[in-house]
Amino acid sequence: MGLLDKEFSDGNIVIAKVDDLFNWARLSSVWQLGFGLACCAIEMMATSMSHYDFDRFGVIPRNTPRQADAIIISGTVTLKMALRIKRLYEQMPDPKYIISMGSCANCGGPYWEHGYHVLKGIDRVIPVDVYVPGCPPRPEALLEGLLKLQEKIRNESLRKKSA
Amino acid sequence: MKSAEEIFDILKKKFGDAVLSLDKDTPVEQIISIDPLKINLISKYLRENPELQFDSLMCLSGVDDANGIKVKDAEGNEIIEGGTLSVYYNLHSVSLKHKITLKVSTPRNDPQIESLEKIWKSANWHEREAFDLIGIKFLNHPDLRRILMPYDWDEFTEEISRHPLRKDYKNPEFYQGMKVPY
């Protein structure tokens, strides 16, 4: 049990706020949709592989949207693909998060001016939680993006809004 | 190994008027111009003649020559009328190691070229691409659909936004509810 070993007395009970418990569980197992689009997908793969090891943050690629918590939009979104991404997003169960990786997904990147078939920013189709700049972003940048997303999840609340 | 001049002479002797000219002055590539409706016969000959044996089509490029007259249409967009669209064929012989570039030109308002799909299979997708992006119709092509742009592009766009690599192409405002310009 590592750090927690022999730290508890007989009660075997932990008391925590519901928000804290749920947020902790959610942020430490952000399962991403195993889905690459373009150049950034290679950097995303490099992030999951030996050197950078995405797994240590609980990010595991799942191949179906039904089991995924987050999509990393890794690359240029074309008009043809945007409709399919929207469909994938709709198939995911709540809560769901989007990381927009790279300039192309953020705003069209180098293709913003003459790209007749490029969607200028994935946020025109689905809502985005974290934008990671770069063309392509280094794996460290993607990790930073993930940490930002975790911070965002940490501050969420399940409480009913009273106004 | 044959030079462009030798190949031009062979073709001229065999096909006469269908082989139009040899462009020698421009740098790097020498180009043989061909009649667009005879290109399939000439290509078949180029592939099957034991002296030539052009067994592979390296590249097929559709080009908008933009050599017509620029006019304004009813909505104020600048369009090109008249002139030609061209297709360049880069052929190569794996066994004899020689190369040649062919060119066919076809009028812009009714662009029609014979397909080479029966002769070199690799022409299939290249021709679909030229049809998609430039708007050249290839006669006797088995499956002439759009390849890169969405299949339903025509339904959402105006006439001027059909073929993106034409020089007078204008972006449509929306495609399926998504804004296209920045």
Add this chain to the structure above:
Amino acid sequence: MALKTEHMVLNMGPQHPSTHGVLRLELEIEGELVNKVTPHLGYLHRCFEKHAEAMQYNQVVPYTDRLDYLASIGNNFGYALAVEKLMGIQVPERVEYIRVIMAELQRIASHLVAIGSNGADIGALTPFLYLFRDREHILSIIEETCGARMLYNYIWIGGLSHDIHPDFVRKTKEFVNYFKPTIVELDNLLSFNKIFIERTANIGILPVDTAINFGASGPTLRGSGIKFDLRRDDPYSIYDRFDFEIPVGKGLMGTVGDCWDRYNVRIREMEQSLRIIEQAVDNIPEGDVQSAIPKRIKPPKGTVYKRVENPRGELGYFIISDGTVNPFRVKVRAPSFVNLEVLGELCKGNLVADIIAILGSIDIVLGEVDR
């Protein structure tokens, strides 16, 4: 008695872990047997050719990076050679040597991903982890010189963006020495693995004449047993000075031209790339890498078709110049685009599970297929 089966159309992709990006395949299947495969492309059509027409010649280089994003140096190389041929530029010796070394390092990096994903697609995930570890070595060598991990914008028209790092030669030699035993390790881990052979040998056989007629090139063509490599058959840059062999498929595990042959050609090619690097890295002459870069890039009127041997095959640039600073038309003959066309032919009569093995062995990059 024949089993009763049902005709069915199955959609594979564009979001599928084994399609190497955003390719969509429409499979017509009869039980487990595939009758017809129709690829649908264009999910990554990024309008390269339109951009090239709108940019100046030197501004196109970063866009060429993004065609085959696993082998950016190769793309830069081909484009630079085409424009140099059009303008008649002679580049310094030092530039030629550095270009060749970089291109060969990139070829190894690209093949590592190709081999790894081929294995991962059919269930061998472990080699993927090993190969990405080795790829990071190459990326860090190149990054030290030009400052980017993947999309380098390194080879410019007439020269290079940066001179090599002072440590470059030492690190490259270290890498060569490190990587030689790794290939043996990879052979033991994957190439001669019983399960891998069962999944790839005698699957997706590509006959020679079909390969040529479809215009296939690179490892896809050489897997069928033809010794055709543009580095030797249509030499460009200074490849004619180096001594290397061209590996071809011999049908060691099954039939000539099967998936295993195409896979094996890539591994043997990495060995030959190491040989070229070894010969080149000691002989880099002194000089200025930017001395031949023209102040103003304005080629004369004319056309050029230049092709280079990219890791995936013959990459050709067809450029028409109208005498201005912008290209009139740039057409890319992308190797993956042409090789992918063979897929329909290869998949006929195979099982559904074999399609990903075949697709992995053709090794496509969608950035290049759709451009």
